[in-house]
Amino acid sequence: MTLETVGFWVVAALLLVSSLAVVLTPNLFHAVLYLAAALVATGAVFLLLEQPFLFAVQLLLYAGGVVTIVVFAIMLTERLVGERVGQASRHPLNGAIVAAAVFAGIVGFLIQAPIRATAPAPVVDTTASIGRALVGPFAVTLELLGVLLVAALLGALYFARSEE
Amino acid sequence: MSGLQAYLVLAALVFAIGLFGVLTRRNAVGILLGIELMLNAVNINLVAFARFNGDLGGVVFTLFTISITVAEVAVGLAIVIAIFRVRRTVEADRLDLLRG
Numbered sequence: 001m002t003l004e005t006v007g008f009w010v011v012a013a014l015l016l017v018s019s020l021a022v023v024l025t026p027n028l029f030h031a032v033l034y035l036a037a038a039l040v041a042t043g044a045v046f047l048l049l050e051q052p053f054l055f056a057v058q059l060l061l062y063a064g065g066v067v068t069i070v071v072f073a074i075m076l077t078e079r080l081v082g083e084r085v086g087q088a089s090r091h092p093l094n095g096a097i098v099a100a101a102v103f104a105g106i107v108g109f110l111i112q113a114p115i116r117a118t119a120p121a122p123v124v125d126t127t128a129s130i131g132r133a134l135v136g137p138f139a140v141t142l143e144l145l146g147v148l149l150v151a152a153l154l155g156a157l158y159f160a161r162s163e164e
Numbered sequence: 165m166s167g168l169q170a171y172l173v174l175a176a177l178v179f180a181i182g183l184f185g186v187l188t189r190r191n192a193v194g195i196l197l198g199i200e201l202m203l204n205a206v207n208i209n210l211v212a213f214a215r216f217n218g219d220l221g222g223v224v225f226t227l228f229t230i231s232i233t234v235a236e237v238a239v240g241l242a243i244v245i246a247i248f249r250v251r252r253t254v255e256a257d258r259l260d261l262l263r264g
Contacts, residue, residue, distance in 0.1 A: 023185030049215040073241040095187035103180035152235030159242035
């Protein structure tokens, strides 16, 4: 077993355990903290796939940004309500059956699909290549993304504005 | 199990776990957390395919999906807070009116 294989199994175990905790823990606040752990583990998967730039983006945007927003939303919606929302799962058996069926379907497809086993030699400096791709073939998409972010910002401001 | 397949199976597992969360959570914020997990699984797939096919397009696409997800979370949570102001609950089963 190479070092990369060991790293993969450790990261995979961390990711799966924290993901399960996200959906199973009764306390929603704890679920967000486990989500942060799962997002960092996903970033570690990106590191294993030799994409350090994506790892940084994942930490900044997801583990930093998304988790903070969700924590704020939980505090805003739980503190005011007085009685806590029931966090118990509804129909956990039905959910488990559907999720297991989807997983079985994907894996059944993966077993049949012809998949290349070995990775090609990694690009030396992926960050520079990503930057060139962003302003080269993906330039229009990048601009559209900027428009989308402005629209999302305005939408969020509109929904969350105070009444007076 | 080859390298790429291991990553794809891992992503499928995370996706299934996220789907379970979306289906079983009562709280709207909890449902959003499940959607986050599912989007993460998709990102793992994209990056794994990009790495094992030597194509940078998957990585750039992951950057875009991450940015779009952040925008989606911001708007989604703003909607949750707006609904909470009107209905005093974020329990998905009780949010069944189009009219406030």
